[in-house]
Amino acid sequence: MISLRLILLSAVFAVTYGCKCVKPTQQLTYCRASWITRAKILKSTVIDSSIQYTVDHQEIFKNETVELFDKVYTPAYTAACGVVDLEVGEVYLLAGTVSPDTSAELQITSCIFMPANDVHPGINPPTWSNVSSELYTRLQTQDFKPCPLDD
Ligand SMILES: *[C@@H]1O[C@H](CO)[C@@H](O)[C@H](O)[C@H]1NC(C)=O
Numbered sequence: 269m270i271s272l273r274l275i276l277l278s279a280v281f282a283v284t285y286g287c288k289c290v291k292p293t294q295q296l297t298y299c300r301a302s303w304i305t306r307a308k309i310l311k312s313t314v315i316d317s318s319i320q321y322t323v324d325h326q327e328i329f330k331n332e333t334v335e336l337f338d339k340v341y342t343p344a345y346t347a348a349c350g351v352v353d354l355e356v357g358e359v360y361l362l363a364g365t366v367s368p369d370t371s372a373e374l375q376i377t378s379c380i381f382m383p384a385n386d387v388h389p390g391i392n393p394p395t396w397s398n399v400s401s402e403l404y405t406r407l408q409t410q411d412f413k414p415c416p417l418d419d
């Protein structure tokens with residue numbers, strides 16, 4: 269009984285205080301992301317404990333995926349590192365990973381995104397209007413250190 273309560277408690281704690289991660293930088297995200305695109309959000313649907321964004325990948329900066337699907341998934345809770353408030357109709361700089369199973373779903377979390385600037389990364393992917401011409405050029409020319417990083 270006690271251990272079950274502990275498990276439940278820690279589950280509650282995980283949901284309440286859950287998302288802890290290293291603050292992303294442009295370089296770190298360039299290496300950790302499997303895909304980076306300028307993407308317009310077409311639709312947002314809650315499915316169980318996930319949000320499914322239907323997106324239009326308008327420009328591709330990195331694509332190490334089996335297929336660059338138009339569906340992108342994220343946990344429905346910020347405590348679970350979900351990116352929950354992307355707005356339909358808005359264009360973002362999106363960067364994410366691919367689920368390790370055979371579905372190879374595209375995933376985004378608040379731990380891996382390309383910040384508009386490294387000093388004030390914020391907590392969510394930047395809207396495209398917040399992406400500087402410097403960062404845009406960096407993405408287009410892949411002006412990053414080779415991955416994986418040494419340190
Ligand atoms: C992304 O890369 C995969 C694997 O190389 C390829 O099959 C797919 O066509 C690419 N998608 C786009 C939109 O370039």
Ligand SMILES: *[C@@H]1O[C@H](CO)[C@@H](O)[C@H](O)[C@H]1NC(C)=O
Pocket residue numbers: 384390392393394395398
């Ligand atoms: C984008 O910039 C505006 C103001 O320039 C700011 O209010 C907003 O929080 C920024 N959003 C993101 C996601 O960076």
